[in-house]
Amino acid sequence: MQIKHIVTSVLLILFLSSWDSKDKLVMNIAGDWTVQLDSADIGLKKGWQNRSFIQPMKLPGTTDDAGLGVANKLKPSLEKLQMSHLTRKNSYVGAAWYSREITIPKNWKGKELLLKLERVIWKTNVWIDGKQVETEQNSLIAPHYFDLSKYLIAGKTHRITIRVDNRKLFDISVDNMAHAYTNHTQIIWNGVIGKMEIEAFDVVRIASVQVKSDINAKKAKLAFALNNNTRKAAKGVLIVTAVNKKNKIAIETLEKKIQINAGQSVVEVDYDMGKDVKLWSEFSPELYELKAELKVGKNNSQISVDFGMRNFSKKGSVLTINGQPVFLRGTLECDIFPLTGYTPMDKEGWQKVFGTAKNWGLNHLRFHSWCPPKAAFEVADEMGFYLQVELPVWTLKIGEDQKTTDFLYAEAQRMIDEYGNHPSFCMWSMGNELQGDMTVLTKLMNSLKAKDERHLYTTTSFTFEKGHGDWPEPEDDFFITQWTKKGWVRGQGVFNSESPTFNKDYVASVEGMTVPLITHEIGQYAVYPKIDEISKYTGVLEPINFKSVKEDLERKGLIHKAADFTKASGKLAVILYKEEIERALKTAGISGFQLLDLHDFPGQGTALVGLLDAFWDSKGLISADEFRSFSAPVVPLMRFAKATYTNNEFFTASLDVSNYSDSSLNNQEIEWSISDDDSVIASGSTKAAISIGYNHKILDLNESLLKITKASKLTIKVNLKGTNYTNKWNIWVYPQKQSIDYGKVVYTRNLDEAIKLLNAGKKVLLNPDWKKIKGIEGKFVPVFWSPIHFPKQAGTMGILCNPIHKVFADFPTDMNTDWQWWDLNVNSTTLIVDSIDGGSPLVEMVDNFANNRRLASLFEGSIGSGKLVLASFDLANDLEKRPVAKQMLVSILNYMNSSSFNPDTIKNPDALKLILKKEKEKTAEKPTSIY
Structure with a gap:
């Protein structure tokens, strides 16, 4: 047995070294080309295929890269055209002709010659020496291939001409918003951006191989597509081996004699991966390289593909990887690459994307209405990312145009052929928010399931189609939604209308769900x-x-505030994203979230919804380490009833742990503490077994707050000792027994009365009925998505204040909105104070960037010999039941009665009459009203 093993190993080494030493016959045709734009569409009539062009251009590349097309003439302005998306410096949509000469090697005689153009928008035609190649190509997501065997002669120099037409070919989206064809994220470029090469093959060859892993049987099931263009059947030998890419250990070679039919055929082979096969997952992204060689007489063909042994599946409503539960922590990738306007075609560009996403605790990317190139899959394979890929479609008219439907079927087959082997290709949606004939989608999805069972499928990533979207379609493997027929599964529907609570989840909304549910585009x-x-x-x-x-x-004298506007609004976004993620993690029956977005979306009205910018760089709002505290394989989760307390209450909470790592944490020590800025108020530890999955009620806390004698922000921290897993939450505690002392301050709700008192030299707190005055609806949550794209929303972006100002001496706050501000914000009207000359805001509201008005809900100023504070949040009603409002009132009064209260003069007090003009009582905006 030992001699046999040595002989086998020697033969294997000889095979691999022989295989690697044979260079593929490939001609790289990238480099210097000439180009002619055909804006008048006359090239075909004028016979441009028979001529060369003067304008030089580099390919791969685009006309935008070359500075060709119509130069931008737009000037900055807060108009929809300027604010819709980033602007192309040079724009061209139409046909463009590219030409160069190529010399075919003499030793290519008798070979089949295949041209590959990797990633083109949209339609391509090719001519050799003026003779048109028979086929044309139109894929948005796969390389364009042309068989040049009949057109090229070995040893001869030829002129190759490529016509690229980037005009819209099929109705795949509303307003060109599908990310495979759009100017909102990538651009509608013209050119070729990936590999450009001609490869020579023997006439009997392996065209492709599809690899399906069977982890239970420890086999790779191989389907070889063979091309035999000799017009007669032949016998050959197929040699197959696989090599682990990490440890370089090769699996035993399989050698099989096969019969090869004339034309195209498929040969299926089961390849034994051995007893020590390594499985692929986010925790162990083990990759294998499959190498196959076909020998048929003098014909020799080789192919190499990467694959992983994995089973991405579901068990009821739980996603699994290799039988273990998995929770997707994801964000979207919408082809956002602002320097080029198109996707990176090399691994380096994608290493920035996936490396950053991983550093920020993610394990999943959804490609919204497009499919990335090979390089993206390769990096995701290596880093262990679970990808959801979509057909290039986002339309409300599914099924209306048969040509579009046929195109989607063809694109789907190309996706299988090009990318199906990648283990990272786990999930497949037919497109984004599709509407129309849903049966057409189901039929398309089922046809793909029948062809390729390596992925999980869903008909659409959510839909607004009536009668759909709130429960899975009957054939879905998984379900993506923002709500179910039983309620919301994202914070958009609850964070402004419900007072802050941290013991809620979406269990009631997902009750009865039979497939894994992924929350749709949470955040924004x-x-x-x-x-x-x-x-x-x-x-x-x-x-x-x-x-x-x-x-x-x-122009408005506000540029000095720009950085603070970004920081204040961004810090608010952080706390909302945190609660979004934690609620999803707390819900048994949810298998993941898809953020919109961890990074900015520069289109659809400039939707800057990210904590990172469009370049995947941090905005400095939260560190990656902090973000991973609530977005990681293991996350401590605290359940407690509210954000604000009085000191006669107890802080009551329970600790859960979400553990979607690759192992249980046995006898894990858990440390907790409650502290203020100066000291630890309470602490403790316990030990627990934390199994894989969701772990309820590992620890209960019930701590008295009596020792808190002044208004304080407390921080609750939890740490899993010996690990990097930690989390924290803030609460606010106010003294319960404190009286409201107006001192020398006169309180009024009437402007006329306030003016009289001010003219008499009084200190006045003017607190008009917020429901009846002019202004903007007070909201806790910021603008949803974009004020340009959704202009009907109330549209502020959180508070901005100076936390060390004396008015906040008894009201602890940061410079931005946090959960303790909820009551004050929703019970308020935001004042538009542009017209006031003088005075100063104490609590500003950041306006949305479509308006950039001066906004405030707390303002001070001197009028005559009097001093005024104007508050447009409710400081009058149910103060004993509203400790935050009471505490704010106490802090304002203490400030107004102190020597620090010396506000600047308001030079035009009459402006207050217009600002506080009475209006019809407002009604709160519904979460769905933006649509």
């Missing part, structure tokens, strides 16, 4: 534009949207 909390980001746009796109905001701020 707008962050104010980061003005200093403008300098980063050094490529083909100009940030006229950012420049428009900058110029407006400069």
Whole structure:
């Protein structure tokens, strides 16, 4: 047996070294080309295929890269055209002709010659020496291939001409918003951006191989597509081996004699991966390289593909990887690459994307209405990411146009052929928010299931189609939604309308769910534009949207506040994203979330919803380490009833742990503490067994708050000792026994009375009925998505204040909105104070960047010999039941009665009459009203 093993190993080494030494016959045709734009569409009539062109251009590349097309003439302005998305410096949509000469090697005689153009928009035609190649190609997501065997002669120099037409070919989206064909994220470029090569093959060859892993049988099931263009059957030998890419250990070679039919055929082979086969997952992204060689007489063909042994599946409503529960922590990738306007075609570009996502605790990316190139899959394979890929479609008219449907079927087959082997390709949706004939989608999905069972499938990533979208379609493997027929599964529906609570989940909404549920596009909390980001746009796109905001701020004298606007709105987004993620993690029956977005979306009205910018760089709002505290394989989760307390109450909470790592944490020590800025108020530890999955009630806390004698922010921290898993939450505690002392301050709700008192030299707290005054609806949550895309929403972006100002001496706060502000914000009207000359805001509201008005809910100023504080949140009603409002009132009064209260003069007090003009009582905006 030992001699046999040595002989086998020697033969295997000889095979692999022989295989690797044979260079593929490939001609790289990238480099210097000439180009002619055909805006008048006359090239075909004028016979441009028979001529060369004058304008030089590099390919791979685009006309945008080359500075060709119509130069931008838009100037900054807060108009929809400028604010819709980044602006192309040079724009071209139409046909463009590319030409160069190539010389075919003499030793290619008798070979089959295949041209590959990797990633083109949209339609391509090819000519050799003016003779048109028979086929044309139109894929948005796969390489365009042309068989040039009949057109090229070995040893001869030829002129190759490629016509690329990037005009819309099929109705795949509303307003060109599908990310495979759009100017909102990538651009509608013209050119070729990936590999450009001609490969020579023997006439009997392996065209492709599809690998399906059977982890139970420890076999790789191989399906070889063979091309035999000799017009007669032949016998051959197929040699197969696989090599673990990490440890370089090769599996025993399989050698099989096969019969090869004339034309195209498929040969299926079961390949034994051995007893020590390594499985692929996020925790062990083990990859194998499959190498196969076909020998048929003098014909020799080789192929190499990467694959992973894994089973991404479901068990009831739980996603699994290799039988273990998995929870998807995901965000979207919408082809956002602002320097080029198109996807990276090399691994380096994708290493930035996946490396950053992993550093921020994610394990999943959804490709919204597009499919990435090979390089993206390769990096995801290596890093252990679970990908959801979609057909290039986002339309409300599914099934209406048969040509579009046929195109989607063809694209789906190309996705299988090109990317199906990648273990990271786990989930497949037919498209984004599709509407129309849902039976057409189900039929398409079922046809793919029958062809390729390596992925899980769903008909659409959510839908607004009536009668659909709130429960899975009958054939779905998984379900993506923002609500079910039983309730919301994302914070958009609850965070503004329900007082803050941290013991809630979405269990009631998912009760009875039979397939894994992924929450759809959670977040979408707008962050104010980061003005200093403008300098980063050094490529083909100009940030006229950012420049428009900058110029407006400069014109209004607000540019010095821009950085604070970004920080304050961004910090609010952070706390909302945290609660979004934690509620999903707390819900048995939810298998993951898809953020929209961890990074900015520069289109659809400049939707700056990210904690990272469009370049995947941090905005400095929260560190990656902090973000991983609530987005990681293991997350401590605290359940408690509210954010604000009085000191006669107890802080009552229970600790859960979400553990979707690859192992249980046995006898795990858990440390906890409650502290203020100065000291630890309470602490403790316990030991527990934390199994894989969701672990309820590992620890109960019931701590008295009596020792808190002044208004305080407390921080609750939990740490799993010996690990990097930690989390924290803030609560606010106020003294229960404190009286409201007006001192020398006169309180009034009437402006006329306030003016009289001020003219008499009084200190006045003016607190009009917020429901009846002019202004903007007070909200806790910021602008949803974009104020340009959804202009009907109330649209502020959180508070901005100076936390060390004396008015907050008895009201602990940061410079931004946090959960303790909820009561004050929702019971308020935001005042538009542009017209006031003088005075100063104490609590500003950050306006949305479509308006950039001066907004406030607490304002001070001197009028005559009197001093005024104007508060537009409710400081009058049910104060004993509203400890935050009571505490704010106490803090304001203490400030007004102190020597620190010396506000600047309001030079035009009559402006208050217009600002506080009485209006019809407002009704609160519904969460769905934005649509």
